[in-house]
Each structure stands twice: as C-alpha cells, then as structure tokens.
Amino acid sequence: MTSSVDAHRLRELLAAGAQLVEVLPEAEFHEEHIPGAINIPLKQLDASTAQLLDPARAVVVYCWDGL
Amino acid sequence: MSPRAACRLEALGFTEVYDYVTGKADWLARAWPTDSDEPRPRRAADLLRHDVATADLHERIADVLPRVHASPYGFALVTSRGGVLLGRLRRATLDGEPAATAEQVMEPGPSTIRPDTEPAALARRMRERKLTTAVVTDPDGVLLGIVTLADLDQREP
Numbered sequence: 001m002t003s004s005v006d007a008h009r010l011r012e013l014l015a016a017g018a019q020l021v022e023v024l025p026e027a028e029f030h031e032e033h034i035p036g037a038i039n040i041p042l043k044q045l046d047a048s049t050a051q052l053l054d055p056a057r058a059v060v061v062y063c064w065d066g067l
Numbered sequence: 068m069s070p071r072a073a074c075r076l077e078a079l080g081f082t083e084v085y086d087y088v089t090g091k092a093d094w095l096a097r098a099w100p101t102d103s104d105e106p107r108p109r110r111a112a113d114l115l116r117h118d119v120a121t122a123d124l125h126e127r128i129a130d131v132l133p134r135v136h137a138s139p140y141g142f143a144l145v146t147s148r149g150g151v152l153l154g155r156l157r158r159a160t161l162d163g164e165p166a167a168t169a170e171q172v173m174e175p176g177p178s179t180i181r182p183d184t185e186p187a188a189l190a191r192r193m194r195e196r197k198l199t200t201a202v203v204t205d206p207d208g209v210l211l212g213i214v215t216l217a218d219l220d221q222r223e224p
Binding site: 001003010018031034040042045046047050057058062 | 071073075088089090105206
C-alpha cells in the first residue's frame, strides 16, 4: 500500500537515500524538477524503465499535484 | 498521475513506494530549490524582501513600536514561534496602545500569496486592490517575506 508523504517527510526520505521519480512528461521535467529526481513519464513506466530504479530502496513518485 | 505511478511500481514488485501527492506545485510554493535545463520562469520569490518587522504574539506594543517606526513598510507581521503568520500590526493603530499585546491589537489572518506567483499577474492584482505590498507565505503558513509593487514594476515593466 502506497503511503502519501508531505514535503517535510519527502526531505527525510531523500536524506535517508530514497529514489525520487518525476512521472510528468519529459518536457515538464526538463523545464523544472526537484533536485535529485529522475524522469520516468507515467506513459513510459513499465518493467523496462523501472529497471532504472533499485527495488531494494524506497521510491518516491511525484507529478504536479497528484491529479 | 502520481498515485497511478505508485500503484504501477508496486505491481512491478517495488515494496517501499511513497507518493508526494502535492508534488511539484507544493515544492515550488515553498520556494525550495529546483533544477532546470531551461531558463526558469520568474516568480514572486525572485523579488522577496526579508526585512519586514515581525512580532511575537505576546509581545507588548511598546516593544514592537520602535521596529514598526523603523520599518520602511509601516507595519509588522505577527508570527508564531514556528514562523507561522498570525496577524498584521499597522503603525496607525499602534500609537496609544503601549500596554497591549500584539495579539490584542493585530488584524488576524492577513491575505497572503505563494512565492511561485507569476510577477506580472501579481502586479495587476495588487494595482486593482490598491496594495503596495504582498505578504508571502509557504503552504504551511510560514512567513517567507514580502513583495513590493515598486519592485514588481521595476523588474517587470
């Protein structure tokens, strides 16, 4: 079950080594993103692109505002 | 979008997945740093002034007044110990109230903007409402500073 986190908890998770993934389209990622994030657009999120992530570590995903 | 991404990652076998639901909009509204491969859009945060006078909720007006008189803005902002904006003290209402506390004479709940507000739109709104300053807070209500119409006009002709 996914846990929702706020900005303060996000910072704690990142400090503890979590991976951060922006799932918005590539253009929006290049325009501006949270430092340390990688971009895997939702439309491209599959078993292949997920290999960019370490399954043994926490992953935090974000978009613009959850919608 | 991010809830679907989180669900997809779990289906792919990831066991520790979190969703920062309020996302990039929330991050920008805190004026926290970002990375960009392109010129970043201008925001109110770029014009933020941090020299506004502040007061504690229980501080006596006699102690606050010198700071208000010295302030170029003619007011002080009342904050909690954690920096959350609670009210505004206007210079004109403070004279003659030296024994009162900030809590007793403040105007509670002043209007605020977020630091990611677009400067030209902000200048228009301020002009329409005949405002010369806008108070900037983050999504938790923490005071970040103020933006002046003069700065907006100078930087965004």
